[in-house]
Structure formats: structure tokens, C-alpha cells
Amino acid sequence: MIPRIYNILVKKWKTLKRHIERAIVGAFVLDKKSHTITEPHNVHYKNLQKCYLIAFYLSTFADWLQGPYIYKLYSDYGYTDDTIAILYITGFASSCIFGILVGQMADRFGRKLLCSTFGIFYTLCCLSKTSPRFIVLLTGRILGGISTSILFTTFEAWYVNEHLNFYKLPPEWLNMTFTKATFYNGLSAIIAGIVAQVLAEYFAFGPVSPFLFSIPFLLSSFLVIQSTWKEHPALPTKPVSNNWFSGLCDPLKLLFNDDKLLLYLGIIQFIFEAVMYTYIFSWTPILTNLKPPLGLIFSMFMVSLMGGSKLYASLIARHYYSQNLLIFTTILATFSFCIVTLSLTHIVVHVETHDIEPSTMKSMSLLCLSAFLVYEFSVGMYYPAVGYLRSRVIPEECRASLSNWFRVPMNIITCLTLLLNAGNRAKEISSLKKFQILFSLCTIMLVGAICVSVVFAKKYSKKIIHDEINDLRAGKSQSSETV
Structure with missing residues (x-):
């Protein structure tokens, strides 16, 4: 009985292993006539990518500036670890609850409009850090959660729609844009960490300084979106419901x-x-x-x-x-x-x-x-x-x-x-x-x-x-x- 079960398990494992190996390696196909996967030289693509990435980099740089000193700022204001945990949880809960509303509003009223509000909401979140009052910090975390939802969903949604539905560019070129976004986001994180430390400790401006320093980048992101982005909503494939709950x-x-x-x-x-x-x-x-x-x-x-x-x-x-x-x-x-x-x-x-x-x-x-x-x-x-x-x-x-x-x-x-x-x-x-x-x-x-x-x-x-x-x-x- 045991050898039989063993043989069945070995057979199943070999089958699973074969499927995984096939999935990882994939099939190799020839390059097609005009749609190459290498970096394209297309004016519309280059301009669209530049508009998107500049706004995205400014926004993520401002976000990274704040990361190293959030805990220290709350601690310096005299809050205990449990209270700080509540503030953190409020931010994620806000992203969870209000993020759904953000997505609905973006799809109904336009992604450019919601991405513009990101800079405003996150600026208010940064300004809230100048007050040691718990209710003000809590409100700031709620605004921060809403802003994070916009940054990591609506920015991408705007770009994908422009790329695929307005300019009709090949979908493979999206890979190049998202790769650049990830690579330079990592680089901006390193630079932001150094800048935050220099401001807070070398110049002794304190842990609130990175939050204030991020505001110009957030406002710059707002200006870039307003001046360079355009909104070309795709035609819906089915009637849009007027009922918000249904939507x-x-x-x-x-x-x-x-x-x-x-x-x-x-x-x-x-x-x-x-x-x-x-x-x-x-x-x-x-x-x-x-x-x-x-x-x-x-x-x-x-x-x-x-x-x-x-x-x-x-x-x-x-x-x-x-x-x-x-x-x-x-x-x-x-x-x-x-x-x-x-x-x-x-x-x-x-x-x-x-x-x-x-x-x-x-x-x-x-x-x-x-x-x-x-x-x-x-x-x-x-x-x-x-x-x-x-x-x-x-x-x-x-x-x-x-x-x-x-x-x-x-x-x-x-x-x-x-x-x-x-x-x-x-x-x-x-x-x-x-x-x-x-x-x-x-x-x-x-x-x-x-x-x-x-x-x-x-x-x-x-x-x-x-x-x-x-x-x-x-x-x-x-x-x-x-x-």
C-alpha cells in the first residue's frame, strides 16, 4: 500500500514540475513585423511615456521622502508604540475603504481629475504632520491612505487607457514603461532616503522636515498633470449605472x-x-x-x-x-x-x-x-x-x-x-x-x-x-x- 502511494505522489510531483518548467521557460516566437518588444522610437509613445513618468516620479519621490521618519516623528510627539500602530492601521484602513470610492470616481469622472487631487490630498497629509494633536495626525493618515490608493491605481489606469485606446500603441510597449517606472522608483527611493536624513539630522531640521520638503514635489506633480496630461475616456462597452452602490x-x-x-x-x-x-x-x-x-x-x-x-x-x-x-x-x-x-x-x-x-x-x-x-x-x-x-x-x-x-x-x-x-x-x-x-x-x-x-x-x-x-x-x- 505504501509503495503504491509513494509512486502516485512521485508521478504527481513530476507532472507538476513539468508544467512549472514549461510555464517558466515559455515558447520562443519570432519578432513580428512592426511590433517589436525592444524600446520603440515612436514620437507619440515617447511623449506619452514622458508625461506619465515625470508625474509618477515626482509623486513617488515625495512619498519616499516621508517613509524613514514617520515612526520617529510620532515617537518624538510622545506617542506610544500601540498608539503609533493605530495611526499606521488608520492609513491602511483608509486606503482599503476609501480606495474603492476613489476607483469608482476615477472611472466615472476621469483619471486625470483624480490624479490631480492626489497632490492636494497628500500635501494636506504632509501639513498635518506639523501638529502633535492626535486628531490632526489621524486625519492626515486618512488623507494619506486615499492618496496612496490614487498613486498606485489611478496613475496606471490613466496611462494604460491613453496608450491602448487613444494612441492605439502595441500592448507590449507597456512593459518598457512599467519597467522604467519600477527601476527609477527604486533609484528615487535611495535618493529620497539620503535627502531625508540630510534634512532631518545633518541640518538638524528635525523629523518633520522631510514632510515639508515633499510638498514642492507634490505640487509640481499637480502642475505637470494639469499642463501635460489629457483625458480621453474610452467609450464604455455597456451602459454605466447611475446607482453608486451598483457601480x-x-x-x-x-x-x-x-x-x-x-x-x-x-x-x-x-x-x-x-x-x-x-x-x-x-x-x-x-x-x-x-x-x-x-x-x-x-x-x-x-x-x-x-x-x-x-x-x-x-x-x-x-x-x-x-x-x-x-x-x-x-x-x-x-x-x-x-x-x-x-x-x-x-x-x-x-x-x-x-x-x-x-x-x-x-x-x-x-x-x-x-x-x-x-x-x-x-x-x-x-x-x-x-x-x-x-x-x-x-x-x-x-x-x-x-x-x-x-x-x-x-x-x-x-x-x-x-x-x-x-x-x-x-x-x-x-x-x-x-x-x-x-x-x-x-x-x-x-x-x-x-x-x-x-x-x-x-x-x-x-x-x-x-x-x-x-x-x-x-x-x-x-x-x-x-x-
Whole structure:
């Protein structure tokens, strides 16, 4: 009986392994006549990309300026860790709740209008940091959550619509834009971290100075959007409902279409980004034994992220496909989290038996650092891949709405993670054991993401082939989409 079960398991494993290998490697296709995957020399494309990226870089630079000193500012105002956790949770809860409304408004009234309000809302959020009053800081976190939802969904929705529906540019060129956005976003994070530290500590302006310094960049983003962006709303494929509640919930029905591509992509995004925020709030205490210069470690992470985005661009130029690279990046992320989980387990076991040496602790921490660098590399590949795939499977009339719905589970998981870190239960168990449990759960979730991404890649490829056949039968020119 046991040998028979063993043989069945081996057979199933070989079958799964074969499918994963096929999905990662993909098929190699010849370059098509006019639609090349290399960087194009098209005036409309270059101008559109420049308008989008300038506004996006100004906005993300302002966002990165604030990151290193949020906790310190709240701490200097005299708030305890639990109160600071409430402020953090308010920001993510605001993004979760109001993000859905933001998406609905963007799809109804225009993405340019909502992207313009980003600069105004985030400026008010920064100004709120000048007051030590809790209610003012809480209001600022709510505005910050709304602004974050606009930045990471509506900016992309505007660009995709202009690229595909107004200028009718090849969809493959989206990969180049999203790769540039990820690469230079990592670079701006490094520069912003240095600038924030110089302002706050070298010039001794205090932790509020990076927030005030970000305001000119936010207002510049507003001016760029108002002066260079145009709004060309795509014609809806079906009548738009006047009922707001129906408008909010109707996009969810699309998740359960026959092919369920949207549902699978939403699950992948929710898992990957929920895990990412868990990592963001956990890497600093895990590396405490190394006593690292946090600025240097953060810069290393961003360089690794930039390397991942460059590899993605290189593989796309060699005709690998985004749906297959998404599988690869989830496998890479799972591998790195598995290494961290095993390292933390090793430390916890030896700490409980009181036989761990300082050199072993340091070695395990270094192993965790190496795994984190691998993970950041996978994040650099993830963002352009998922951005491109979103552009291909989300219907235009509800692009911003569905993009925000995709972020809802991620925000909920992030709030739960913060509650675990701040709650009394987290204090009753050892810190390392808590992180061991967190990373174990994240590893299991990422294994699930691998399985879902394999299914998504298979269904997505079939859909593209089906669409191309229909286009050929209808006498249309063949798409340059790769499968």
C-alpha cells in the first residue's frame, strides 16, 4: 500500500514540475513585423511615456521622502508604540475603504481629475504632520491612505487607457514603461532616503522636515498633470449605472467570468503584496543582531529591486512572456521566504534550548539578509509584470475600480499584521517566534500564489490565442501579443 502511494505522489510531483518548467521557460516566437518588444522610437509613445513618468516620479519621490521618519516623528510627539500602530492601521484602513470610492470616481469622472487631487490630498497629509494633536495626525493618515490608493491605481489606469485606446500603441510597449517606472522608483527611493536624513539630522531640521520638503514635489506633480496630461475616456462597452452602490459592486461580478482571469490575477496580487507589507514591517527587527546601518541596508534592497526590473526588461526583449515571468517571480519570492523561515526556526529552536552561539545568530541573520535581497529582486520583476497583465485583462470602463478592489484584501492583511505586532498577544510570545509564525504563513501563501499563477498563465495564453484567431477570421491584423 505504501509503495503504491509513494509512486502516485512521485508521478504527481513530476507532472507538476513539468508544467512549472514549461510555464517558466515559455515558447520562443519570432519578432513580428512592426511590433517589436525592444524600446520603440515612436514620437507619440515617447511623449506619452514622458508625461506619465515625470508625474509618477515626482509623486513617488515625495512619498519616499516621508517613509524613514514617520515612526520617529510620532515617537518624538510622545506617542506610544500601540498608539503609533493605530495611526499606521488608520492609513491602511483608509486606503482599503476609501480606495474603492476613489476607483469608482476615477472611472466615472476621469483619471486625470483624480490624479490631480492626489497632490492636494497628500500635501494636506504632509501639513498635518506639523501638529502633535492626535486628531490632526489621524486625519492626515486618512488623507494619506486615499492618496496612496490614487498613486498606485489611478496613475496606471490613466496611462494604460491613453496608450491602448487613444494612441492605439502595441500592448507590449507597456512593459518598457512599467519597467522604467519600477527601476527609477527604486533609484528615487535611495535618493529620497539620503535627502531625508540630510534634512532631518545633518541640518538638524528635525523629523518633520522631510514632510515639508515633499510638498514642492507634490505640487509640481499637480502642475505637470494639469499642463501635460489629457483625458480621453474610452467609450464604455455597456451602459454605466447611475446607482453608486451598483457601480461599486458591479466590477466584482467580472471576477467570476468563465475564464476567471481577473479572479486569478487578483489572488496573485493580494498574496504577493500582503506578504510584501508583512516583510516591510518585519525586516528591521529580524536583522537587529547585525546592528546594521539601516540606510545602507535599505539602499541595498532598492539596488536589488532595480536589478530585478532590469532583468525583467531583458527577458521581455528576448521574447519571454509576462505571465511566465510572474510565475518565476512568485517562485523566487517563495524560495527567499522559505530560507528566512528556516533560519528563524533554527534560531528559535536553539534559543529555547539555550545552546545557540553569537556566531550562529549572526550567520542566520546574514542568511536572512541574503534572502531579503533575493526577495527584493523578485519584487523588481513583479511590479512591471503584474502592471502589464492588469492592463491586458481588466476592462477599461472599470480599470481604476477593479485595481482598488484588488488592494482591499492586501490592506486587510496588513492591518491584521500590525495588530499582531502591537497587540498584547504578540508581547506574550518571543519576538523571534512571532516572526517565525508570520513568515511560515507567508511562505504557505506564496506557494498558493505559485499554483494560481500557473493556472493564470495557462488560461491567459489560451485566451490570447483565441482572440488572435477571432481577429484573423474577422480580417483584422494579427496582434503582436505573445503567448
